Amino acid sequence: MSHDHGIVVPAPGAGFLPHTVAHHFDSPTQEFQSAKLGFWLFLATEILLFGGLFAAYFFFHQVYPETFRLGGQQLSWKLGALNTTVLLISSWTMAMGVRSAQTSQKRKLLIYCGLTLLGAAIFMVVKIIEYKAKFDHGFLPVFGGTDYDQATHQLSWFKDYHNVMVGVQNPSLFFSIYFTMTAIHGVHVLVGAGLIIWIMVGAAKGRFHANYFLPVDLVGLYWHLVDLIWIFLFPLLYLVP
Amino acid sequence: MTTNAPAMGVATGSHDTVKKNYLEISKGFWSWAGTLDHKRIGIMYLIGVSLALLAGGVFAMLVRLHLWKSTGVLFDNATYNQIFTLHGVFMVFIFIIPAIPGSLGNMVLPLMLGAKDVALPRLNLLSFYLWLSGTCLALYAIVAGGFDTGWTFYAPYSIYTNQAVVSVGLGIFLLGFSSIFTGLNFIVTTHKLRAPGLTWFRMPLFVWAIYATAILQVLATPVLGITVLLVAFERLYHIGIFDPRLGGDPVLFEHFFWFYSHPAVYIMVLPAFGIISDLISVHSRKPLFGYKLIAFSSIAIAMISFLVWGHHMFTSGQSSYAMFAFSFLTFFVGIPTAIKEFSWVATVWKGSIALNSPMLYTLSFLIIFAIGGLTGVILGALNVDIHLHDTYFVVAHFHYVMMGSIALAFFAGVHHWWPKMFGVMYSEFYAKIACALIFVGFNATFIPQFIMGSRGMPRRYATYVPEFEGFHQASTIGALVIGTGVALMVGNLVLSIFTGKKAMQNEWGGVTLEWLSPTPPPLENFYEQPIVTTEVYDYTTLDLRTTQTPCS
Ligand SMILES: [Cu+2]
Numbered sequence: 001m002s003h004d005h006g007i008v009v010p011a012p013g014a015g016f017l018p019h020t021v022a023h024h025f026d027s028p029t030q031e032f033q034s035a036k037l038g039f040w041l042f043l044a045t046e047i048l049l050f051g052g053l054f055a056a057y058f059f060f061h062q063v064y065p066e067t068f069r070l071g072g073q074q075l076s077w078k079l080g081a082l083n084t085t086v087l088l089i090s091s092w093t094m095a096m097g098v099r100s101a102q103t104s105q106k107r108k109l110l111i112y113c114g115l116t117l118l119g120a121a122i123f124m125v126v127k128i129i130e131y132k133a134k135f136d137h138g139f140l141p142v143f144g145g146t147d148y149d150q151a152t153h154q155l156s157w158f159k160d161y162h163n164v165m166v167g168v169q170n171p172s173l174f175f176s177i178y179f180t181m182t183a184i185h186g187v188h189v190l191v192g193a194g195l196i197i198w199i200m201v202g203a204a205k206g207r208f209h210a211n212y213f214l215p216v217d218l219v220g221l222y223w224h225l226v227d228l229i230w231i232f233l234f235p236l237l238y239l240v241p
Numbered sequence: 242m243t244t245n246a247p248a249m250g251v252a253t254g255s256h257d258t259v260k261k262n263y264l265e266i267s268k269g270f271w272s273w274a275g276t277l278d279h280k281r282i283g284i285m286y287l288i289g290v291s292l293a294l295l296a297g298g299v300f301a302m303l304v305r306l307h308l309w310k311s312t313g314v315l316f317d318n319a320t321y322n323q324i325f326t327l328h329g330v331f332m333v334f335i336f337i338i339p340a341i342p343g344s345l346g347n348m349v350l351p352l353m354l355g356a357k358d359v360a361l362p363r364l365n366l367l368s369f370y371l372w373l374s375g376t377c378l379a380l381y382a383i384v385a386g387g388f389d390t391g392w393t394f395y396a397p398y399s400i401y402t403n404q405a406v407v408s409v410g411l412g413i414f415l416l417g418f419s420s421i422f423t424g425l426n427f428i429v430t431t432h433k434l435r436a437p438g439l440t441w442f443r444m445p446l447f448v449w450a451i452y453a454t455a456i457l458q459v460l461a462t463p464v465l466g467i468t469v470l471l472v473a474f475e476r477l478y479h480i481g482i483f484d485p486r487l488g489g490d491p492v493l494f495e496h497f498f499w500f501y502s503h504p505a506v507y508i509m510v511l512p513a514f515g516i517i518s519d520l521i522s523v524h525s526r527k528p529l530f531g532y533k534l535i536a537f538s539s540i541a542i543a544m545i546s547f548l549v550w551g552h553h554m555f556t557s558g559q560s561s562y563a564m565f566a567f568s569f570l571t572f573f574v575g576i577p578t579a580i581k582e583f584s585w586v587a588t589v590w591k592g593s594i595a596l597n598s599p600m601l602y603t604l605s606f607l608i609i610f611a612i613g614g615l616t617g618v619i620l621g622a623l624n625v626d627i628h629l630h631d632t633y634f635v636v637a638h639f640h641y642v643m644m645g646s647i648a649l650a651f652f653a654g655v656h657h658w659w660p661k662m663f664g665v666m667y668s669e670f671y672a673k674i675a676c677a678l679i680f681v682g683f684n685a686t687f688i689p690q691f692i693m694g695s696r697g698m699p700r701r702y703a704t705y706v707p708e709f710e711g712f713h714q715a716s717t718i719g720a721l722v723i724g725t726g727v728a729l730m731v732g733n734l735v736l737s738i739f740t741g742k743k744a745m746q747n748e749w750g751g752v753t754l755e756w757l758s759p760t761p762p763p764l765e766n767f768y769e770q771p772i773v774t775t776e777v778y779d780y781t782t783l784d785l786r787t788t789q790t791p792c793s
Contacts, residue, residue: 024357024434024765034360034433041425045463052467052497056482059493170488176480180471 009211012104017205019212032214039218043225046188050229053181057236060177064169071174072238074137074164076130080238083126084230090119091227094196098220101213106203109216113200116223120193127186131179137161139175178237185233188226195219260768262664262761277362278764282369283348284662287655289372290344291731293335294648298727300328305686305720311707321703322389329392330409334416335376337647338505341512342423342458343372345654346451348662350427352755352762353445355436355771360429364422371419378412381405391701393502396483396494400475407476410469417466420508424458427451436754438773445753445777446522446535450515453539457504457511457546465501468494492557499550507546510642511539513650514581517606520657521585523751524600525592528778531584538577545574555626564623571621578614582607598672599749602653605680606646613641616691631701634694637687645683652679652730659734660744664761667737675730682722689715747787752780756787 007021009028025031061068097112134140138161165171199219202208208216263280273281303324307315316324351359359365382388382405390399390406399406431452435444472494474480481487483494514535522529529535551559551567559567585607594600616638620626629635660666689712694700698709705713747756754773758766775782 022362024360024362026770030433034429037432038361038364038425038429041428041459045421045425045459048460048463049467052464052471055497056471056493059490060482060488063490064488170481173481173488176478176482176487180474180480180482 011206012209012211015106015206016104016209017207019207028212035214035218039221043221046225047229050181050184053177053184054232054236057177057181060173061240064173067165067168067171067174068240070165070168071171071178072240074134074139075178075238076133077238079126079130080234083123084234086119086122086126087227087230090116090123091224093119094220094223097199098213098216101203101208101216102210104209106206106209109203109208110200113196113203117193117196117200120189120196123189124186127182134175134179137164139172140179181233181237185226185229188229192219192223192226195222260763262759263764264663264761266764275366277358277366279347279351279359279362279365280662280762282365283344283346285369286339286343286347286372287345287662289369289376290336290340293331293376294340294727295731297328297331297336298724300324300331302720302724304328305717307703308705308713309717311705311710311713313704316703318703319389322391322701323387325701326389326391327383327387330379330388330413332643333392333505333509334413335372335379337509337643338416338420339372339423340651341509341516341647341654342420342427342451342454343369345516345651345658346423346427346512349658349755350448350451351430351434352661352758352766353448353753354430354434355439355754355767355773356430356434357765357767359426360434361426364426368419368422368426371415371422375412375414375416375419378408378415382409382412393498394469394472394494395498396472396475396489396491397485399472400484404476407473410473410476413469414466414473417462417469420458421462421466424455424462427455428459431455436771436773439754442533442536443773443775443777444536446518446529446532446539447512447515447753449536450511450518450539453543454508454511454515456540456543457508461501461504461508461547464497465505468497468501471497492554495554495557496550499553500547503550503553504543504546506639506642507542509647511542513606513647514539516650516654516657517585517603518581519751519753520599520603520653521588522778523657523749523753524595524597524603525589526595526750526780527588527592528776528780529584530587530590531580532777534580535584538580541577542574545570545577549574552621552626555623556630568621568623572618575614575618575621582611582614595749597749598667598669598676599653599657601673601676602649602656605676606649606653609641609645609649609680609683613638613646616641629694631699632694633690633698633700636700637690637694640687640690645687649679649683652676655734657749658755659737660748661755661758661760661762663738663741664744665737665741666744666748667733667741671729671733675726675733678726678729679723682719682724682726685719685722686716687719689713689719743791745788746790747784750780750783750785750788752778752783757784 006023007025007028009019009021011018019028021028021031025034093112093115097109097116100106100108100112160166160171196219199208199216202215263278273285276282276285303315304321307313307321307324313321315321347359347365351357385408386403386405388405388409389402394406394410431444431448471480471482475483475489479487481489483489483491485491518529518535549567549570551563552571555564555567589604616634620629620635620638656667656672690698693709693712693716696709698705698712744760746760748760749756754771755762757771759768
């Protein structure tokens, strides 16, 4: 594709790179608005994707309330609250990063992105600690063998070493939903972290500044979505039961 | 249509790359595989979905041949299950859903909007490669043991049966995101890249239809994505959400699946409506009757179609109140659909009809879709459905919509825009014969299925009671006629690229913007930015020079 006749958005000063608008756009505004609209639509699809999981959660919560009550008690609300705080703060640092890009403050942009990345790392470490504790209790809803009929009959893969879920119906179901939802959310945290690293590489080169900050803006939106979904997951899984 | 319509052949661009058409501008494998040009991506989709259609067609042929005798001819029962599953998966997910938006939508939508490309060209290329990856996973699944769940993947059977369900499920996840990104791209393109003067109510109805489709693609497909992902988790880890032995609920799967797959019917059929609306106006040389009604009915269908999924589950154990509501809404969605059908017929009335091959396909569509739509209303009635569900009546109904309507509209669109895409004309004579064969063969295939179904022939069975043998054989002969027609059509089109005569810039005398663009279009579609000053489908503004100038 020839980009030779795209409009060039100048750099605001030394240390920054100019941006060439893609050839099929008539103006930088048109490019900005198109990407923004497209990204909002993408976020809508993400919410709908999780919507299916939330629907499953509410359905089974209604069918097996006792399972969900006991299951929820096995989760550490303190670790959950810690992670909620970490993500909320990281949402703030991300917003400050976008602000820094908009005001052409390269160093600040890098620092705020770095802090957001740190938040993502803390979140994942806490998540691993939580997962490890669940595995140790024998709550792993994963069956690795092949004799499926036999295993299902005895629920032999759901060990429940401390017998805390005795007497409720289908005790594994709560943990299935917990692991599925948090794991898919965790994948989003990792993708978000990757995007932030990509932003930092570009920022170091001076690609983002007051005249062109679109990618920073979009990654910011993505990170807020990751945060938002957790804000729903935390009370539903840790507190409501 | 525009104030600055350049006469054909008068290039206003300053240098060669502006003048060269999109097929000639660069050569070599990577100039196609890495292209960001919506027209080349459209052509790649066209080739891809056509191959998928042929594969799906071969599987259909095998099914029909097997059913020649009541005891089954070709396969054992397990293989038969795999063959009809492959037919369904290839036709639904790999052919029909991406067919019209991916190929014709990509090719024509930006041209109709007077834009240089779609808004997000990189995402467009990504959509194509997601489609290709999803298709490859489905092909891999065939080698890795096959799958026999039917295209609906109903739990719990899809959880217990052979292993390849995971790879085909992940394939459908990728195909879903391909569809989502295509829709997203078209929404943004329609909002942001319309030519100056091209207001919403000056947009061709094909654009309206693709836009309504895109809303469905973006809002419904993610639910399918999470559903197939959960089935994959179910198989890999036994999370138990859909597995009754672990406390899960298979009916929940059906709700999830049909929450997507009913709107998916409209993801498939709305683009077909768009093609028909546009073609019927051009080839009747008349503005569309009820333009706004058709435009709004597309949006209405898109909205209501989210609320009717329960009509696929009348026998699955829902509350009777839910059944009542779903049945009512199913009748209700028939209203905007009927508005379209009546508007099309009213457009043809007293028109100056040109009976060329795109119009023949269009008229065939009108007849077949009327039957397909009305039998849908019959199935939407609760008590009748209890009798007809899971019979060949249902099979015949949705083939009237999917194959008879959508595939025929797709063929109509391909014939209509073929001269614009490649700058050549196919043989009209053979195109018309192919259309006649497909139309006759189609009805011969599926009318017997309506009769069999109403008499109780259940769908998906590899063998059947001997009294249905006559109907099945008629159906199989019909399918062979369709196959002959499709082979003739494809041969005629492909041959035209090498031997066809040069097409006119405006082969059919259309007044939408794509006919203002040179044939075939240059990389950025127009030598100058078109500006729209007249209303849509206004044939008094037709620039006759463009209908008489062959492309360079
Ligand atoms: Cu339906």
